[in-house]
Amino acid sequence: xxxxxxxxxxxxxxxxxxxxxxxxxxxxxxxxxxxxxxxxxxxxxxxxxxxxxxxxxxxxxxxxxxxxxxxxxxxxxxxxxxxxxxxxxxxxxxxxxxxxxxxxxxxxxxxxxxxxxxxxxxxxxxxxxxxxxxxxxxxxxxxxxxxxxxxxxxxxxxxxxxxxxxxxxxxxxxxxxxxxxxxxxxxxxxxxxxxxxxxxxxxxxxxxxxxxxxxxxxxxxxxxxxxxxxxxxxxxxxxxxxxxxxxxxxxxxxxxxxxxxxxxxxxxxxxxxxxxxxxxxxxxxxxxxxxxxxxxxxxxxxxxxxxxxxxxxxxxxxxxxxxxxxxxxxxxxxxxxxxxxxxxxxxxxxxxxxxxxxxxxxxxxxxxxxxxxxxxxxxxxxxxxxxxxxxxxxxxxxxxxxxxxxxxxxxxxxxxxxxxxxxxxxxxxxxxxxxxxxxxxxxxxxxxxxxxxxxxxxxxxxxxxxxxxxxxx
Amino acid sequence: xxxxxxxxxxxxxxxxxxxxxxxxxxxxxxxxxxxxxxxxxxxxxxxxxxxxxxxxxxxxxxxxxxxxxxxxxxxxxxxxxxxxxxxxxxxxxxxxxxxxxxxxxxxxxxxxxxxxxxxxxxxxxxxxxxxxxxxxxxxxxxxxxxxxxxxxxxxxxxxxxxxxxxxxxxxxxxxxxxxxxxxxxxxxxxxxxxxxxxxxxxxxxxxxxxxxxxxxxxxxxxxxxxxxxxxxxxxxxxxxxxxxxxxxxxxxxxxxxxxxxxxxxxxxxxxxxxxxxxxxxxxxxxxxxxxxxxxxxxxxxxxxxxxxxxxxxxxxxxxxxxxxxxxxxxxxxxxxxxxxxxxxxxxxxxxxxxxxxxxxxxxxxxxxxxxxxxxxxxxxxxxxxxxxxxxxxxxxxxxxxxxxxxxxxxxxxxxxxxxxxxxxxxxxxxxxxxxxxxxxxxxxxxxxxxxxxxxxxxxxxxxxxxxxxxxxx
Numbered sequence: 025x026x027x028x029x030x031x032x033x034x035x036x037x038x039x040x041x042x043x044x045x046x047x048x049x050x051x052x053x054x055x056x057x058x059x060x061x062x063x064x065x066x067x068x069x070x071x072x073x074x075x076x077x078x079x080x081x082x083x084x085x086x087x088x089x090x091x092x093x094x095x096x097x098x099x100x101x102x103x104x105x106x107x108x109x110x111x112x113x114x115x116x117x118x119x120x121x122x123x124x125x126x127x128x129x130x131x132x133x134x135x136x137x138x139x140x141x142x143x144x145x146x147x148x149x150x151x152x153x154x155x156x157x158x159x160x161x162x163x164x165x166x167x168x169x170x171x172x173x174x175x176x177x178x179x180x181x182x183x184x185x186x187x188x189x190x191x192x193x194x195x196x197x198x199x200x201x202x203x204x205x206x207x208x209x210x211x212x213x214x215x216x217x218x219x220x221x222x223x224x225x226x227x228x229x230x231x232x233x234x235x236x237x238x239x240x241x242x243x244x245x246x247x248x249x250x251x252x253x254x255x256x257x258x259x260x261x262x263x264x265x266x267x268x269x270x271x272x273x274x275x276x277x278x279x280x281x282x283x284x285x286x287x288x289x290x291x292x293x294x295x296x297x298x299x300x301x302x303x304x305x306x307x308x309x310x311x312x313x314x315x316x317x318x319x320x321x322x323x324x325x326x327x328x329x330x331x332x333x334x335x336x337x338x339x340x341x342x343x344x345x346x347x348x349x350x351x352x353x354x355x356x357x358x359x360x361x362x363x364x365x366x367x368x369x370x371x372x373x374x375x376x377x378x379x380x381x382x383x384x385x386x387x388x389x390x391x392x393x394x395x396x397x398x399x400x401x402x403x404x405x406x407x408x409x410x411x412x413x414x415x416x417x418x419x420x421x422x423x424x425x426x427x428x429x430x431x432x433x434x435x436x437x438x439x440x441x442x443x444x445x446x447x448x449x450x451x452x453x454x455x456x457x458x459x460x461x462x463x464x465x466x467x468x469x470x471x472x473x474x475x476x477x478x479x480x481x482x483x484x485x486x487x488x489x490x491x492x493x494x495x496x497x
Numbered sequence: 498x499x500x501x502x503x504x505x506x507x508x509x510x511x512x513x514x515x516x517x518x519x520x521x522x523x524x525x526x527x528x529x530x531x532x533x534x535x536x537x538x539x540x541x542x543x544x545x546x547x548x549x550x551x552x553x554x555x556x557x558x559x560x561x562x563x564x565x566x567x568x569x570x571x572x573x574x575x576x577x578x579x580x581x582x583x584x585x586x587x588x589x590x591x592x593x594x595x596x597x598x599x600x601x602x603x604x605x606x607x608x609x610x611x612x613x614x615x616x617x618x619x620x621x622x623x624x625x626x627x628x629x630x631x632x633x634x635x636x637x638x639x640x641x642x643x644x645x646x647x648x649x650x651x652x653x654x655x656x657x658x659x660x661x662x663x664x665x666x667x668x669x670x671x672x673x674x675x676x677x678x679x680x681x682x683x684x685x686x687x688x689x690x691x692x693x694x695x696x697x698x699x700x701x702x703x704x705x706x707x708x709x710x711x712x713x714x715x716x717x718x719x720x721x722x723x724x725x726x727x728x729x730x731x732x733x734x735x736x737x738x739x740x741x742x743x744x745x746x747x748x749x750x751x752x753x754x755x756x757x758x759x760x761x762x763x764x765x766x767x768x769x770x771x772x773x774x775x776x777x778x779x780x781x782x783x784x785x786x787x788x789x790x791x792x793x794x795x796x797x798x799x800x801x802x803x804x805x806x807x808x809x810x811x812x813x814x815x816x817x818x819x820x821x822x823x824x825x826x827x828x829x830x831x832x833x834x835x836x837x838x839x840x841x842x843x844x845x846x847x848x849x850x851x852x853x854x855x856x857x858x859x860x861x862x863x864x865x866x867x868x869x870x871x872x873x874x875x876x877x878x879x880x881x882x883x884x885x886x887x888x889x890x891x892x893x894x895x896x897x898x899x900x901x902x903x904x905x906x907x908x909x910x911x912x913x914x915x916x917x918x919x920x921x922x923x924x925x926x927x928x929x930x931x932x933x934x935x936x937x938x939x940x941x942x943x944x945x946x947x948x949x950x951x952x953x954x955x956x957x958x959x960x961x962x963x964x965x966x967x968x969x970x
């Protein structure tokens with residue numbers, strides 16, 4: 025029976041394929057018994073190219089839905105970040121999810137292959153934005169804006185290889201803060217680093233360090249600062265070192281460097297930066313590290329990257345390798361690439377990677393079994409009796425109209441216990457109960473879910489009493 | 498000189514092309530003098546297919562950036578909407594910007610041609626989401642969720658024809674609220690209408706009306722409710738009518754309808770809906786109108802649409818035709834289209850169209866010349882003297898660390914007047930001033946921008962004093 029053997033082999037392939045699906049995905053019209061699989065395969069041997077109607081219900085590769093629990097975590101993260109951006113006087117800005125394809129061309133170097141293009145359906149050629157920086161530069165050039173401090177929170181898309189480490193998604197949030205304009209040296213740069221520190225401290229992610237480097241050190245030192253190549257090679261020593269202002273001072277003392285006026289200027293900028301960081305109280309969080317040489321194509325000067333130190337905050341937590349959680353730097357040439365006359369607008373900025381921070385906080389919540397409220401409901405409108413829907417609807421409309429967050433069960437005649445259980449499960453603090461007794465006496469029973477205490481409140485005082493309780497809690 | 502005449506004609510075409518560009522766009526490498534244009538055209542006659550390197554810096558057709566002023570308006574709108582959704586106990590949810598192409602197939606009928614597809618760059622075939630409803634249904638089916646009240650605020654994309662009316666964009670925000678699950682009839686439906694009323698009232702857009710209909714009335718009445726086609730034709734009378742509960746009552750009295758059990762049930766549902774709307778205090782905002790027969794393919798029962806009434810709120814305002822600002826309805830079949838066994842999850846929901854509301858509020862602000870603050874900065878750190886950068890940086894870091902929103906000028910030695918002017922322009926309420934005198938006396942001068950009053954505050958009391966003033970204002 026060679027043919028049956030073949031069938032069996034192929035049936036296994038199908039079944040193994042099912043097992044290999046990502047958890048949580050559902051196979052439409054593919055949930056079949058063994059005999060159904062065999063039957064389908066037999067049919068597909070007869071019509072070998074027609075058995076293709078099955079599809080898996082899933083999100084695209086590298087993307088995901090955020091459940092209500094996850095949404096609460098992300099909202100908290102975004103809130104800390106945006107509050108900090110506003111604390112530093114940034115304005116909001118939004119740009120479209122896609123740009124003309126040519127706007128993104130020649131901005132990302134070898135990463136350009138990761139850009140999502142839209143299909144040519146007639147009209148313009150479009151690409152999904154790859155970051156928020158290039159659209160910002162395009163905005164500045166298009167509107168001839170010479171000076172702006174803005175923040176932007178939005179999704180970006182990159183066709184990352186699927187073999188990347190945990191937390192690498194193809195769709196992810198970026199939170200950017202940038203300062204555009206010609207200013208006295210290193211003041212905006214220092215503020216960007218201060219902001220990074222405030223956000224990482226505010227998110228309570230444990231200890232962190234910001235590494236600073238100079239984009240393409242050699243290029244800077246040799247081409248721009250006019251250092252002889254043989255001297256530039258000698259500076260190689262410093263690539264091994266990392267440290268704070270003391271390392272910069274040490275380089276100052278080095279005659280190989282201090283004899284060159286341009287290099288002295290570069291070191292002067294670095295020294296200035298560390299002076300400002302000291303005044304901001306964050307110098308000990310920042311380390312000068314010439315070995316750091318990553319960053320996107322458009323960076324031109326100082327670049328930095330925040331890494332979490334691997335010691336877990338609590339003994340119970342497992343260390344998690346999350347790589348960098350924020351990055352940024354100076355890009356003085358990018359706006360000029362969009363300007364018809366090449367007019368430059370110097371810029372410096374930073375970008376917070378929300379997804380990695382998210383995965384740390386999510387893991388921590390799982391470890392500690394923290395319960396997250398997914399709604400903000402303050403009051404539940406309940407009844408122990410039948411035929412009280414009308415009363416409940418009138419009551420809840422009154423609460424809504426007073427700005428109170430309220431829910432009820434979408435049932436004509438719900439039982440009391442499930443209503444109270446729902447409140448406990450969802451963390452709703454107050455229940456108002458109406459019934460025949462209450463109606464007769466012109467009162468409402470107000471119950472505290474935590475203490476289970478109940479008091480009768482005059483119907484007309486109910487909203488005021490609830491507002492009083494909520495403002496106290 | 499026929500050739501010169503030809504050149505002149507083509508030069509005009511080029512120049513006219515420049516004039517036809519949308520305002521605000523910049524032409525890169527195309528700003529030329531007349532003689533340069535002629536020169537280029539002459540060259541292009543020699544190499545006719547090479548003159549194509551010019552490009553316009555702009556956003557894609559049908560999209561736009563939102564400036565800081567516009568962002569403030571949009572944030573205010575979203576805040577009213579999301580607050581209302583939370584007041585009704587909704588959980589948050591997020592889905593990716595794109596879906597597998599096949600997830601969107603056969604969901605939108607003839608509108609499917611407006612879906613943006615992504616280019617096939619290897620891997621899955623993807624499309625940008627067209628609304629937030631289909632991704633929600635996909636989420637419910639994929640996670641086998643049978644009951645959920647969620648809101649979702651996010652961008653959607655539609656390749657609308659560019660000849661559409663003002664306010665039609667190809668990228669726009671939707672704010673959706675939906676209730677999924679099997680519940681007693683018309684309670685969730687009534688809540689959706691109540692929410693629409695709360696939001697439209699809350700946004701102070703002037704008077705509005707919500708029109709209610711039944712998706713494909715004939716189909717419902719004839720195929721589903723078993724009404725004889727000749728009777729269905731007679732109901733045509735009612736398509737001309739619109740009204741509230743009285744119209745429903747009138748139909749109840751009509752023997753052509755009341756003799757049919759199924760139709761009686763349908764009318765019973767409608768009557769119930771209006772009863773609930775009365776209890777919610779919004780019945781007078783809702784009109785039953787069988788002539789309304791629009792809505793997406795997936796709607797199955799009651800559908801509704803909110804329209805602003807055209808009377809302007811203030812005499813100074815010009816009437817603006819904005820069409821509908823919110824829409825929604827019941828879609829009991831959509832989730833089942835994703836479920837392997839076709840299990841249905843009844844759903845009802847609504848969608849608020851932010852862009853149209855935005856254009857109304859923006860126009861109103863322009864009419865009244867309302868000034869919008871684009872930052873939330875509370876305090877500006879200034880100095881009248883040279884060499885006070887260090888002191889200012891120390892001071893502002895202290896404010897930031899105390900959670901106070903603060904800015905300074907990124908200049909080593911700014912003049913005092915521009916610093917004070919900046920505060921007045923930006924609406925920053927407080928200025929702290931440090932100088933030699935203040936340093937000697939251990940104080941800081943605190944200035945109110947509005948009253949121009951200045952008081953000396955002990956350096957160590959500064960943060961507390963600022964916090965006190967801010968909490969009072």
